[in-house]
Each structure stands twice: as C-alpha cells, then as structure tokens.
Amino acid sequence: MRLVSLKGAEVPGLGSVELDHLPAGLVALVVPDGRLRRALHGVLAEERGAGERTTSPAGADPALERIPDELAARLRTGRDLGELQSVADAGTRALAWVSGLDRVEAARARLGRLRGEAVPDGGPPESLLAHIRSLETAPLELQRLEEELRKLRGDDMEVAGDLEQATMNWLRERQDAETRLQAYRDRARELKAAIQRMEESAAETPCPTCGRPLLDHYDQVRETLGDEWEGVVQDGGWWRRRREQLELKPEALQEMERSLLHLHAEARQVEEKVQIARARRDDLEEATARLAAYLEAGAAPGAAAVSDGAARAVDDTLAELGRQVSEGCRARLLDRAAAHLLHLTQGRLLGFRVTPTGRVDLVGPEVDLPHPPDEDAAAAQVALRLAAVELLREEVGSTDASLVVGDPFDRLDDAVKVRAAGLFAERLGAGLVQVLLVTRGEVVDRVPELFDGVLELRVEGDGAVFRPLGAGSGRIRLALG
Numbered sequence: 073m074r075l076v077s078l079k080g081a082e083v084p085g086l087g088s089v090e091l092d093h094l095p096a097g098l099v100a101l102v103v104p105d106g107r108l109r110r111a112l113h114g115v116l117a118e119e120r121g122a123g124e125r126t127t128s129p130a131g132a133d134p135a136l137e138r139i140p141d142e143l144a145a146r147l148r149t150g151r152d153l154g155e156l157q158s159v160a161d162a163g164t165r166a167l168a169w170v171s172g173l174d175r176v177e178a179a180r181a182r183l184g185r186l187r188g189e190a191v192p193d194g195g196p197p198e199s200l201l202a203h204i205r206s207l208e209t210a211p212l213e214l215q216r217l218e219e220e221l222r223k224l225r226g227d228d229m230e231v232a233g234d235l236e237q238a239t240m241n242w243l244r245e246r247q248d249a250e251t252r253l254q255a256y257r258d259r260a261r262e263l264k265a266a267i268q269r270m271e272e273s274a275a276e277t278p279c280p281t282c283g284r285p286l287l288d289h290y291d292q293v294r295e296t297l298g299d300e301w302e303g304v305v306q307d308g309g310w311w312r313r314r315r316e317q318l319e320l321k322p323e324a325l326q327e328m329e330r331s332l333l334h335l336h337a338e339a340r341q342v343e344e345k346v347q348i349a350r351a352r353r354d355d356l357e358e359a360t361a362r363l364a365a366y367l368e369a370g371a372a373p374g375a376a377a378v379s380d381g382a383a384r385a386v387d388d389t390l391a392e393l394g395r396q397v398s399e400g401c402r403a404r405l406l407d408r409a410a411a412h413l414l415h416l417t418q419g420r421l422l423g424f425r426v427t428p429t430g431r432v433d434l435v436g437p438e439v440d441l442p443h444p445p446d447e448d449a450a451a452a453q454v455a456l457r458l459a460a461v462e463l464l465r466e467e468v469g470s471t472d473a474s475l476v477v478g479d480p481f482d483r484l485d486d487a488v489k490v491r492a493a494g495l496f497a498e499r500l501g502a503g504l505v506q507v508l509l510v511t512r513g514e515v516v517d518r519v520p521e522l523f524d525g526v527l528e529l530r531v532e533g534d535g536a537v538f539r540p541l542g543a544g545s546g547r548i549r550l551a552l553g
Contacts, residue, residue: 075116075474075506091538096506097524098497102513102541112529113478113510116149143169147460149476150453156444159453160405160424160432163460167401168394170467172357176394179363180387204359204389210352211396215403217346222407224339231335235328242325246318253315256308263301270294360393402426405459412455416484416491421448450483454492458499465504474506482512489515497522516541 076094103109143166146152153159165173270293363386410423413434422435427442434444434452444452454477465473477496484492493515496507509515516526527538 075508091527094506094508094527095525097500098493098507098509098522099525099527100509100511100513100516100523101538102516102526102528103510104512106512108529108531109482109510109512110479113150113476116476116478116508116510147457147464148474150457150478150480153453153457154479156434156449156452156456157432159456159460160402163405163409163456163463164398164402166460167405167463167467168398170464171397171401172360173394173397173401175357175361176390176397179360180390180394200359200363201386201389204356204363204393207352207356207359208389208393208396210349210356211393211400214346214349214353215400217342217349219403221339221342221346224335224342228332228335228339231328231332235325235332238322238325238328242318242322246315249311249315249318253308253311256304256311260301260304260308263297263304267294267297267301270297356393360390363390404463405456406432408463409452409455409459412458412495413452415495416451416455416488417448418491421451424452447483447485447488450480451488451492453480454484458495461504462499473504474508475504476508476510478510481509486514486518490519493519493522 101112103112143162146162147166153162406424406426413421413423420436422437425433425435427433431442433442434448457477458475461473461475475496481489481492493509496504496509500507513528516523520526526541528541530537530539
C-alpha cells in the first residue's frame with residue numbers, strides 16, 4: 073500500500089502533521105531530533121495521531137489483505153517489532169497465513185465448535201481424512217527438497233566457477249608454452265645460422281658486437297655460440313614436451329567437467345522431485361480447504377455427532393499440518409533474510425539459526441550470536457522485514473507492496489546504512505513501490521543519488537511541515553560558445 077498523503081491529528085511534540093504528497097520509490101523523511109523521529113514513525117505506524125490517509129489507486133496491498141489487520145500493520149510499519157525474535161515470528165506467521173495456515177486454523181476452530189454437535193453425514197469423510205494424513209509430510213518434504221536443490225545449485229555455481237578458472241589457467245599455460253617454444257626455436261635458428269656463417273668464413277667472420285674480423289678470437293666465440301645453441305636446444309626440448317603435455321585437457325579439469333555434469337543431472341532430478349512435492353503440498357492445501365468447507369457447512373438435522381476421539385484425531389492432523397506449514401515458511405523467510413544480511417554486513421554475518429526452543433539466533437563465520445551487538449540486531453531486523461514483505465508479495469502476486477523503516481536503520485553502522493539504502497533501491501525494482509525511511513539523514517548526504525525523494529521535517533508554529541531537499545542523480549547541461 074503506497075502512502076501518497078498523510079493528515080494526522082494533534083501529536084505531542086509535532087502538533088498537527090500534514091503531508092500532501094509522498095513520491096513512490098525510496099523516500100527519506102529526515103528528522104534530526106530523536107523524539108520527533110519516534111513521534112513521526114508512530115504516526116506512520118498508525119499508533120497515534122493518524123487521521124485521513126490516501127493510498128495509491130491500486131488500493132490496499134493484496135499481499136497484506138489476507139493477513140490479520142494487526143499483523144499486516146506491524147510488518148509494513150515495524151510497529152511493536154522492536155526485537156529480532158518478534159520480527160521473525162511476525163514474518164513467519166504472516167507468510168504461513170497466506171500459505172494455507174488461515175484455512176488450517178479456520179478448520180480447527182470450526183472443528184472445536186462442532187465437538188459433540190451434529191454435522192452432515194456423521195462427520196468428515198474418512199477418505200478425506202485419510203487423504204490428508206497421507207499428505208501431511210508434504211510440506212516438510214518440499215522444504216527438504218528445496219534446501220537440497222539450493223545446495224546443489226550452490227555447488228553447481230561453485231564448481232562452474234572453479235572449472236572456468238581452471239580452464240583459463242590451462243589455456244594460459246598452453247599458450248605460454250607455445251609462445252616460449254616458438255621463441256626458443258627462433259633463437260636456435262638464429263644461433264645455427266650464425267654458427268654456419270662462422271664456419272664458412274672462419275677467422276674472417278665479423279664479430280657479432282663490433283663487426284671486425286674475429287681472427288684469434290674465432291674459436292672462443294665459436295665455442296660460446298655453440299654452448300648457447302646447445303642450451304637453447306635443450307630448453308626448447310623441455311618446452312616442446314611441456315606443450316605436448318598441455319595439448320590434452322588435464323585430468324583434474326576433466327574430472328571437474330564430469331562433476332559439473334553430475335551436478336546438472338542431480339539438480340534436474342531434484343527439480344522433478346520438487347515439482348512432485350509442490351504438487352503434493354498443493355493437494356494437501358486443497359484437501360484441507362475441502363475439510364474446512366465441509367466443517368463450515370454446519371450441522372444438518374438428524375446427523376450424527378462428532379465424537380471426541382474423532383475430533384481429536386482430525387485436530388491432531390490439522391495441528392501437525394499447521395506446524396509444518398509454519399516451519400516451511402520460517403525456513404523460507406530466514407533463507408531470504410540471510411541473503412540480505414550477508415549483503416548488508418559483507419559476509420560478517422552469515423544468516424540465522426533456529427534453536428531447539430524456537431529462538432532465532434544470528435550466525436557469524438565461526439559462532440552463533442544469541443546476544444548480538446545492537447547494530448547487528450538492527451541489521452537483522454531490517455533484513456527480516458524486507459524479506460517478509462518480499463515473500464508475501466511473491467506469494468500473492470502483489471505489485472504494490474511498501475515498507476516503513478524507522479529506528480532500526482539509524483542504529484546501523486554508517487557503511488551498513490549505505491548498503492541498506494542501496495538494497496532498498498535495488499529491491500524497489502522487484503515489486504516494492506515505496507520505502508519510507510525515517511532517519512537522521514546522514515545517509516542522504518552520503519548517497520543522495522539513491523533516493524527518489526527527500527523531505528525534511530520542520531516544526532513551525534503549531535504544526536509540522538515537510539520541506540523537500542535535493543535528491544536523485546544530478547544533471548549537468550553544458551552550453552558551448
């Protein structure tokens with residue numbers, strides 16, 4: 073949901089807030105004062121003082137319409153998501169909700185209401201329950217296969233890179249051997265020709281240096297040239313053998329090619345399995361939806377009651393299904409966020425790890441970080457929220473997603489802020505239409521070209537006004553003459 077105007081009621085410290093136009097893209101709302109910055113973020117997050125809002129003609133973002141309103145607002149604005157764990161939990165639940173958890177929970181709620189009540193045909197058809205039970209492992213199987221496929225593709229890229237580098241090294245060595253052999257052959261011919269001329273002219277042979285007849289020095293020069301010719305021939309023979317060795321592709325290179333072909337074949341097989349597992353997952357969601365619709369159909373006169381035992385069996389199946397959907401969505405969220413975090417920290421932080429208790433920890437190159445420094449936790453929160461909004465958009469095919477980023481951004485290191493702004497600008501081309509960055513403003517001074525709009529908040533009289541500042545790529549026009 074792109075925000076294009078904002079009219080807020082009286083807000084302590086800000087007064088009345090009015091903003092007639094907010095451009096699309098990456099927009100910085102520069103507020104040097106921390107108290108005012110938190111107040112403005114609260115208005116944008118609809119915590120206080122929020123009044124009339126105008127959004128883009130496309131209306132509400134469909135990526136968030138299927139999520140409970142409170143959860144949708146928290147993800148879009150960061151409201152009440154001050155801890156790494158809360159961001160991970162909110163993103164996981166939202167993604168799971170649009171991936172089928174809503175239907176699972178609706179079915180469980182309806183089942184709970186129907187315990188001991190009458191339902192059509194005396195209860196859910198056993199064939200439908202058996203079908204759901206046969207497919208209940210599909211989400212975890214899909215998650216496992218997708219992880220295997222990602223690993224294979226990573227190995228494929230690594231081996232392909234190594235193969236390319238090894239091939240270039242082999243070709244370079246072969247060319248070097250050819251060049252050196254040709255140089256030795258040319259020198260050998262020169263020396264041989266010089267020796268032949270000396271033998272023909274004997275003592276009258278001109279000195280190669282001064283041009284005067286060699287006379288008494290003939291034997292000495294002849295021996296020197298002969299020794300050099302023999303050395304050149306010997307070294308040239310070594311380079312000839314080296315060139316012949318390099319004519320054939322090295323065994324190590326051939327082995328890498330075989331490994332790459334094997335990885336290609338294995339990846340294709342896993343891709344086929346992923347398609348099958350995805351179809352099973354979709355079949356499971358469809359069956360669950362049918363069960364939910366069946367339960368929602370309500371009681372029918374004269375129908376048998378759902379026994380506690382049958383209800384518990386169905387509820388256990390649905391609960392396991394919901395758990396698997398959530399775990400799969402959490403894995404997708406953390407995987408996407410890890411890629412963003414790796415970029416933001418340039419490899420200093422590698423990603424996330426889920427502990428047996430369900431806590432999400434950061435992972436460094438050598439150790440887990442259950443209690444990361446504040447700036448690292450802030451970077452992880454930014455990466456997680458961006459990943460959550462992106463995955464939600466992809467899940468429902470939305471092209472109108474937006475993001476409001478406040479406090480965590482200013483807790484980042486300066487270099488990470490620049491990379492984060494660059495990442496936001498890059499991801500705007502992948503489905504996001506607007507990122508509102510409430511910040512002190514240092515990053516604007518460093519990379520103004522990344523921003524589509526910069527507005528500085530100023531408190532004047534009884535209200536707050538926004539003044540536009542220069543942003544975007546500069547344009548210089550030269551006139552000659």
